[in-house]
Amino acid sequence: MVVDSDLREVNYEKYCGICKHADCPEYEDPCFECLDNPLNYCTEKPVKWEEKE
Known part of the structure; x- marks a missing residue:
């Protein structure tokens, strides 16, 4: 089994x-997409995360 060490838990x-x-x-986009992807490449941020202004 190959483990990709660049994947991180959100x-x-x-x-x-x-x-x-x-x-x-939570059941609507973009939250649904974030919750549907518990791992992200090279970051622990959710995939659709955007900082509040």
């Missing part, structure tokens, strides 16, 4: 609260 606890999509229901 840290939802750290990033979801400070995301501009935080008020979006």
